[in-house]
Amino acid sequence: MCELLAVLYGKVLQVKPAEPDWSERDRFILSKGHGCASLYAVLAESGFFPLDWLETFYQNGSYLAGHITHRHVPGVEVSTGSLGHGLSIATGMALAAKRDRKTHRVFVLLSDGECDEGSTWEPILFAPHHRLDNLIAIVDYNKIQSLGTVKEVMDLEPFAEKWRAFGWATREIDGHNIGEIEEALTAIPFEEGRPSCVIAHTVKGKGVSFMENELLWHYRSPQEEFEAALAELEAHA
Amino acid sequence: MRTAFIETLFELAETDDRITLIVGDLGFGVVTRFMQELPGQFVNAGVAEQNMTGLAAGMALSGKIAFTYSIANFPVLRCLEQIRNDICYHNANVKIVAVGGGMAYGSLGMTHHATEDIAIMRALPNMVVLAPNDPVESRLATRAVVAHDGPCYLRLGRVGEPVVHTSDIDFQIGKAIRVREGDDLTLIATGGLLGNALRAAELLSEMSIQARVLSVHTVKPLDAEAVLDAARDTDAIFTIEEHSVIGGLGGAVAELLLEAGARPARFMRIGLNSAFSSKIGDQDYLRNQHGLDAAGMVATIRRTLESPTGKWDVRELLEVT
Numbered sequence: 001m002c003e004l005l006a007v008l009y010g011k012v013l014q015v016k017p018a019e020p021d022w023s024e025r026d027r028f029i030l031s032k033g034h035g036c037a038s039l040y041a042v043l044a045e046s047g048f049f050p051l052d053w054l055e056t057f058y059q060n061g062s063y064l065a066g067h068i069t070h071r072h073v074p075g076v077e078v079s080t081g082s083l084g085h086g087l088s089i090a091t092g093m094a095l096a097a098k099r100d101r102k103t104h105r106v107f108v109l110l111s112d113g114e115c116d117e118g119s120t121w122e123p124i125l126f127a128p129h130h131r132l133d134n135l136i137a138i139v140d141y142n143k144i145q146s147l148g149t150v151k152e153v154m155d156l157e158p159f160a161e162k163w164r165a166f167g168w169a170t171r172e173i174d175g176h177n178i179g180e181i182e183e184a185l186t187a188i189p190f191e192e193g194r195p196s197c198v199i200a201h202t203v204k205g206k207g208v209s210f211m212e213n214e215l216l217w218h219y220r221s222p223q224e225e226f227e228a229a230l231a232e233l234e235a236h237a
Numbered sequence: 238m239r240t241a242f243i244e245t246l247f248e249l250a251e252t253d254d255r256i257t258l259i260v261g262d263l264g265f266g267v268v269t270r271f272m273q274e275l276p277g278q279f280v281n282a283g284v285a286e287q288n289m290t291g292l293a294a295g296m297a298l299s300g301k302i303a304f305t306y307s308i309a310n311f312p313v314l315r316c317l318e319q320i321r322n323d324i325c326y327h328n329a330n331v332k333i334v335a336v337g338g339g340m341a342y343g344s345l346g347m348t349h350h351a352t353e354d355i356a357i358m359r360a361l362p363n364m365v366v367l368a369p370n371d372p373v374e375s376r377l378a379t380r381a382v383v384a385h386d387g388p389c390y391l392r393l394g395r396v397g398e399p400v401v402h403t404s405d406i407d408f409q410i411g412k413a414i415r416v417r418e419g420d421d422l423t424l425i426a427t428g429g430l431l432g433n434a435l436r437a438a439e440l441l442s443e444m445s446i447q448a449r450v451l452s453v454h455t456v457k458p459l460d461a462e463a464v465l466d467a468a469r470d471t472d473a474i475f476t477i478e479e480h481s482v483i484g485g486l487g488g489a490v491a492e493l494l495l496e497a498g499a500r501p502a503r504f505m506r507i508g509l510n511s512a513f514s515s516k517i518g519d520q521d522y523l524r525n526q527h528g529l530d531a532a533g534m535v536a537t538i539r540r541t542l543e544s545p546t547g548k549w550d551v552r553e554l555l556e557v558t
Contacts (some may be wrong), residue, residue, distance in 0.1 A: 077298075085322060086296075088323070089298070093299050094295075096301055
């Protein structure tokens with residue numbers, strides 16, 4: 001998902017780091033709130049807050065919580081952490097924007113696991129009915145959830161067809177390919193009058209050979225492995 | 238109360254286009270005029286309360302004054318986590334309206350009895366909890382929640398409740414209204430039971446017991462001054478609510494009294510025992526069954542006053558099976 005965030009904040013979102021509450025800004029909601037570390041990093045890199053705040057992540061007394069938190073953290077639109085909330089909030093923002101004839105867009109990044117939540121499917125039903133083409137849902141489809149693979153735990157396939165059947169203009173992309181991400185996210189809405197869905201096929205732990213597709217690293221923070229992981233990532237960069 | 242609410246909301250919404258009413262596919266015959274005449278300020282979220290609540294948070298964070306509306310427990314319990322995380326944590330300007338508080342939908346059965354909502358909503362940070370006692374309070378409470386910037390829970394009755402306040406009242410969030418004077422004991426009522434409490438006070442008066450009666454339309458923030466004045470001026474305090482005795486008005490008053498060191502000689506929560514009522518009936522019937530009619534209240538008050546220590550075993554006498 002780091003590539004998705006990098007393209008969003010680097011190329012797509014109309015935001016002003018010096019004026020985080022700018023009323024015409026595009027909204028971005030991280031519905032998979034547990035992916036917060038990368039969003040905090042992107043926000044700091046974008047200038048929303050000083051880079052050295054990142055050192056406080058997960059520490060006693062910090063505001064940078066282990067699930068994305070808006071309070072005291074400029075640039076974070078809403079707090080999430082319990083799955084299945086973000087898409088409804090985003091849909092409300094998109095509906096309000098339509099009614100107020102505003103032109104900003106609302107982006108929301110979901111996990112595949114949270115598509116198990118019934119509450120995710122409620123706005124999936126609602127948004128096309130209300131023709132919210134200013135709403136863009138991106139699914140980080142890494143195919144692993146908390147206790148196993150998506151296929152084992154709760155198969156989502158045929159996933160894209162489900163979104164299409166609910167009325168979303170849907171594209172599937174390689175979620176690690178910067179060019180493909182940019183091409184998709186700058187082509188929205190894919191269809192006038194329909195919300196857009198981008199299913200980003202990803203690999204969990206991408207770029208670190210010993211982390212890729214390993215459920216363990218959903219839970220564990222690298223300790224002695226840190227330097228080796230960093231070296232691998234830098235070799236790719 | 239429902240009519241007073243929707244008429245007032247319509248009136249306010251006509252001149253304030255931030256007001257948006259989001260319903261969970263309920264309100265037949267109630268929301269029709271709002272829906273037809275203010276379509277740009279109306280949303281039917283369908284039978285999907287979690288989405289209704291998340292939508293409301295998103296709209297409120299975009300500048301709207303969002304009202305969610307449904308009946309009984311649906312706008313509260315089904316979507317409680319959305320209320321906690323999406324509304325309260327963001328201090329979003331959302332007003333949650335539940336029609337059918339208590340046993341207003343008594344005949345519809347247990348699923349439609351909203352009898353723990355006050356306790357649950359009271360526990361949420363940033364949430365203001367209002368349970369008006371009559372249509373006059375309902376009208377004024379609607380205005381008050383629009384004027385208040387932040388999350389509010391408005392627990393209403395249904396239709397046809399009698400007007401209790403026959404003269405103008407000063408309605409402010411967090412301010413109790415003293416409806417009757419009396420020096421012997423105090424009845425503190427919320428959520429539609431003020432009328433019965435006043436009738437109980439009249440019956441007590443015939444027994445030479447003079448009751449002060451307070452309308453506590455705001456359970457949170459509680460009017461501490463009014464409660465502590467009652468504890469100072471009268472010997473006994475009875476809280477009256479169509480709600481579980483656990484955690485609602487009675488709990489709030491008890492917590493305040495004990496922490497303030499104000500221990501009245503007698504204190505009793507008059508409400509519903511923590512049990513499901515599988516027996517159905519209309520609201521008056523069920524109030525009667527649960528000791529929430531005037532005669533039932535008087536019986537509980539008398540027993541409490543007459544018991545040597547004023548306690549617990551009294552409650553067992555009230556068990557309804």
